[in-house]
Amino acid sequence: MLSKKETPAITDTSKNSGEDVIVVEHIYKRFGTNIVLEDFNLVVKREENVVVLGKSGAGKSVLIKCIISLLKPDKGRILVFGENVPELNHDELDRIRAKIGFLFQGNALYDSMTVRENLEFPLRRHWIDFSQKDVDALVMDALENVGLTHTVDMMPEELSGGMLKRVALARTMILKPDVILYDEPTTGLDPVTAREIDNLIIKLQKKYQTSSIIISHDMNCVKNTADRVVLLLDGKCYIEGAYEELERSNDEKIKQFFE
């Protein structure tokens, strides 16, 4: 059986071995006595989709929240475009965050704002000089990407779960980020809608050539979207490789995710 220490990457399946967009080096994160991440390492290359797979509470969401600096790791480095995120000041962090999209598990749409205002919010906040005409065009373009231009003046409460997810995805993509972090993008959706979201992720990734980290334990989503799968167990990277390779593994800890 493969052990944690005996299981480096099965193969390097990166689409290209070019620039490292995200480099996570030896990070540790604990909450009280609960150790969530322990010497975790990860590299994401340009235009690569990496799925981080793991059980609930394994620390997957904590990992991407550390990457975007919503949480600070206790130890270790997180390089995004070569800059160590935990050490950045507020202004530097804003600059980096403008290049990173984050799709929240619960969508996190502002429920007091219309769909248009939700999409305009990141455009207005990042100090990027847009005219109203540009803003309108970007909002409609983002909604067109997810097929929801007719919802532009609706409130989030008027939308279905799948529509909310697609609007959230449109908001995530509106600044055309280089990196997108997806926190369980298909959780709580029916299989058909989940498949639509998977296809949207792939379509938008191809259109904008983004790199992504996708947190999921939905194996259909993992299969559809992953260039590479990283299995997070006990706070560490247990194994990484292509979906098909992990699927063929005889390791009990890996098999339980594919059964």
Next chain:
Amino acid sequence: MALTGKAGEFFDETGRIARFAGRFFTMGLKPRYEIRELLTQCFIIGYKSLPLIGLTGFIMGLVLTIQLRPSLTAYGVESELPVMVGIAIVREIGPVITALIFAGKIGSSIGAELGSMKVTEQIDAMEVSGTNPFKYLVATRIAASTLMLPVLTILGDAISMYGAYIGVNIRSVTSFHLFFSQIFNSLSFGDLAPAVIKTFFFGFAVGLIGCFKGYNSSKGTRGVGSSANSAVVLSSVLIFIIDFLAVQLTDILGLNY
């Protein structure tokens, strides 16, 4: 020796509120100013609270007059009714009742709104979108609450006095001019200024506690409900404490005579 139990929790909470208030003065008052959001909050907190404050103020003035009349009649000083009611409303009842109604409406609404935003990750989404949520959500709400309560109190006092005028005219006939002349002739700077100044502190307390409870809400719907509830309870208690301190201070300064 470390404090434990309820006393420890009390001092811990007090310290956290003090730090939160400190953050408002250090971070919230520095540029970049969220003027648009501040104006929106002034509209929501001030303008939208006016009907409730007006209604309660009107009833308060009316009831106070009806209740006071028999006692004053018994002492043969019924003619002093407008003065008595006017001073009571301006100095104490107006500011405190308005602040308590304000705490019930605005304190709970801020606590629930921010609590709900916290548990649905909207505050995190804001941070990711290049916005400092403390400045955008907290500083604007505290500032709007601090600025709007004095305005509401002055308007509430005016409506309350009109209610008192109606109350006086239920059993007797007093002209509008005479009624208000009697009130304004009896009021001095020492009545008006401390009453208005303390409402800034009341407003600050309501905004601060509402934001503190909402911003630090625990996960889940129970956490949101608890934030809204404790925001009202704590800000109401704080209003009485501030009022007590204000009365003591004005007494020391000789403004109560």
